[in-house]
Amino acid sequence: MERVYIEDLRKHIGETVTVQGWLQTLRDQKKMQFLVVRDLTGMVQVVLEKAADPELAATISGLTQESNLTLTGLVIDNPIVKLGGLEMQLTTLKVEALAASPLPFDPSADTLPMLDFRMDWRFLDLRRPVNALLFQVQTTLEQAWREYWLQNRFVEIHSPKLMGSPSESGAELFEVAYFERKAYLAQSPQFYKQMGMAAGFDRVFEIGPVFRADPSFTSRHMTEFTGIDMEMSWIESHEDVMAFQERWLQYAWQAVKDRHGAAVQELFGREIVVPSVPFPRITMKQALEILKEEGYTLPADKKGDIDPGGERTLADWVKRNHDHEFFFLTDWPITVRPFYHMRYEDQPEITKSFDLIAGGLEIATGAQREHRYDVLARQAQGKGLGLESIQFYLDFFKYGCPPHGGFGLGLSRTLVVLLGLNNIREAVYLFRGPNRLEP
RNA sequence: GGGGGCGUGGUGUAGUGGUUGAACAUGCGGCCCUGUCAAGGCCGAGACCGCGGGUUCGAAUCCCGUCGCUCCCGCCA
Numbered sequence: 001m002e003r004v005y006i007e008d009l010r011k012h013i014g015e016t017v018t019v020q021g022w023l024q025t026l027r028d029q030k031k032m033q034f035l036v037v038r039d040l041t042g043m044v045q046v047v048l049e050k051a052a053d054p055e056l057a058a059t060i061s062g063l064t065q066e067s068n069l070t071l072t073g074l075v076i077d078n079p080i081v082k083l084g085g086l087e088m089q090l091t092t093l094k095v096e097a098l099a100a101s102p103l104p105f106d107p108s109a110d111t112l113p114m115l116d117f118r119m120d121w122r123f124l125d126l127r128r129p130v131n132a133l134l135f136q137v138q139t140t141l142e143q144a145w146r147e148y149w150l151q152n153r154f155v156e157i158h159s160p161k162l163m164g165s166p167s168e169s170g171a172e173l174f175e176v177a178y179f180e181r182k183a184y185l186a187q188s189p190q191f192y193k194q195m196g197m198a199a200g201f202d203r204v205f206e207i208g209p210v211f212r213a214d215p216s217f218t219s220r221h222m223t224e225f226t227g228i229d230m231e232m233s234w235i236e237s238h239e240d241v242m243a244f245q246e247r248w249l250q251y252a253w254q255a256v257k258d259r260h261g262a263a264v265q266e267l268f269g270r271e272i273v274v275p276s277v278p279f280p281r282i283t284m285k286q287a288l289e290i291l292k293e294e295g296y297t298l299p300a301d302k303k304g305d306i307d308p309g310g311e312r313t314l315a316d317w318v319k320r321n322h323d324h325e326f327f328f329l330t331d332w333p334i335t336v337r338p339f340y341h342m343r344y345e346d347q348p349e350i351t352k353s354f355d356l357i358a359g360g361l362e363i364a365t366g367a368q369r370e371h372r373y374d375v376l377a378r379q380a381q382g383k384g385l386g387l388e389s390i391q392f393y394l395d396f397f398k399y400g401c402p403p404h405g406g407f408g409l410g411l412s413r414t415l416v417v418l419l420g421l422n423n424i425r426e427a428v429y430l431f432r433g434p435n436r437l438e439p
Numbered sequence: 440g441g442g443g444g445c446g447u448g449g450u451g452u453a454g455u456g457g458u459u460g461a462a463c464a465u466g467c468g469g470c471c472c473u474g475u476c477a478a479g480g481c482c483g484a485g486a487c488c489g490c491g492g493g494u495u496c497g498a499a500u501c502c503c504g505u506c507g508c509u510c511c512c513g514c515c516a
Contacts, residue, residue, distance in 0.1 A: 027475050034475050045476070065466095082476055102449060102467050110477075111451050111465070116508055172514080188516090214514060215440070225516065307512080355516095363516065410516030424516095435507085 001072060007041035009075050009086060016091065018072045019044065022127065023063055023099075024108050033060050035090075036083065037069060038108075040132055045087040046071055056093060065106065066099040066127070115425055122430060122439060130267045134427065137260050138415055142207060144255035145228065148248045154203040154230065159192030161185055161209060165389045174213045174223075185211035188408060190340070191393045193231040194369060197404040198396035205230040207411070215434045219423040220361060220413060224432040228414075231369075231406030238342075238352040238368040241405040242328050245356065245366065246277045249326070256418065270420045273325065279356075280318050280327040287329055290317050305336045308362075315360035325417075330354040339383040340376060342368040342405075356409070359417040366407025373397040 001018040009017070021039035035046040050057040063069075073088040081087045104120075105113045107127040112118065118125040125131060146156075162176070162183045174185040186192075189206050196204035210227035235241060256264070257272040264272055282290070287306060291298065296313045298306065306314070306329070318327045332353045334343060341351035353367035370376045376397055377387060387394065415427040425431040430439065 025476085027473095027478070029473060029475065029478095030471095032474055034478095036476075047474080049474095078474095080474075080476095105450055106466065108477095109450080109465070113450055114508080117450080210516075212515075216514065217509080218512090218514095219510075221515070227516070309512090361516095365516070408516065413516055 005041040006039045006044045012075045013077050016074050020070045023067045045083050048090040064099045064101040068096040070094040144252035148251045149205050154205050155201045157204045159189040172213045197233045198401040203232045226411040228409040233402040233404040246279045268419050280322045283331040312360040326358045328354045339379040342370045363413045364407050364409035368405035371401045
């Protein structure tokens with residue numbers, strides 16, 4: 001018999017159907033047995049009058065919580081049942097897998113173990129409906145982004161994650177044994193997505209893993225995460241990139257609201273607010289003035305950078321003055337930006353760059369790139385980089401590469417902001433950090 | 440890499456020097472009751488209080504070390 005999803009049971013009142021799922025609760029009474037079965041779409045009460053089938057009743061008595069069941073029975077409307085006002089009268093049951101007991105923890109309990117313990121048993125943690133929803137939201141996000149890219153003539157690329165030489169800085173790269181020599185895990189597809197511009201692809205995007213060997217112990221860092229990267233040609237400035245990004249984000253927020261708005265409200269207690277465009281833009285110069293007015297003192301050694309506390313203060317200011325959850329922080333000084341960011345002709349100390357701050361969290365960084373070979377080489381040297389190690393990259397710009405720019409955005413950080421989570425480890429399938437390589 | 444906090448039955452917590460034979464909730468096992476529904480009732484098993492050392496007549500409780508977790512800063516997505 002074909003499987004019916006629990007959320008569709010009401011369409012089958014009076015029919016005998018099969019559902020498959022997990023035993024969440026068993027109430028084994030003297031004459032009756034009640035099973036609460038959960039699948040990805042919901043929960044249903046299944047009943048058996050023990051006298052009607054003593055053998056089946058005995059099987060049910062031996063079931064453990066979270067066992068996998070295939071159940072067939074008659075769906076009946078029953079307003080007395082608190083769970084959806086219907087129930088299934090069991091006729092046959094197949095135990096697909098009996099769960100060991102006791103469980104390390106009960107995924108349906110009110111009080112949850114601490115995050116680190118749940119990560120040890122992530123597959124149990126992911127059985128919680130709230131987590132199933134989180135990954136459905138993630139799927140919708142990625143689909144919407146892809147739709148928007150495809151509507152705008154983007155091409156998807158998959159760049160290598162093994163690299164022969166430390167490229168940008170070298171400090172934050174993982175080293176791996178590669179036959180007789182060393183290789184490095186890519187900490188960004190930056191160079192390779194720019195190659196797509198030199199290749200004449202005009203616009204490319206990539207969704208892929210990114211590795212950072214930073215020993216960071218915070219609620220927003222991981223050593224491996226999924227990067228959302230794009231690059232577009234023939235732009236006039238980083239403003240074109242921001243204008244694209246805000247509409248691209250707006251489109252995805254709308255898709256999540258349309259498809260999961262009600263569920264997110266119910267399980268995360270959060271309303272999805274589709275942001276208006278354009279997002280507010282604040283230059284670094286303005287930001288420093290705002291922080292001064294707000295009475296926020298930056299640490300002395302910031303060299304024109306803004307710390308997370310400053311970013312949150314600015315986010316509050318934007319919320320108050322523009323009623324917006326997002327803002328672009330633009331025009332960063334060259335001291336805190338990589339060599340490939342383009343600089344203003346009339347302000348050589350300032351880059352045509354931006355960060356996107358959402359809910360006080362930095363979720364993306366972008367810029368117009370320097371596409372002129374000579375200027376790029378000079379800027380690299382100015383940063384103290386040896387040209388030999390990046391010659392393959394510089395070559396991209398030697399034989400005609402159009403003006404271009406792009407951004408990199410963190411997938412899990414975006415989910416943190418979208419769903420109002422307090423730790424990035426809640427937002428990722430399996431967390432990787434300095435002390436976490438398992439499971 | 441720097442700083443703060445925490446570490447008690449499976450899980451979440453209480454207890455901060457002596458009526459502690461370490462408590463409570465939940466989970467687990469057994470029994471009872473019941474068309475139940477976050478079910479209810481009774482009984483039971485389960486921790487030598489992360490680990491090592493020290494102070495003290497006496498340490499889960501104080502001190503030192505160590506390991507683990509966590510948050511903040513730095514760095515970034």
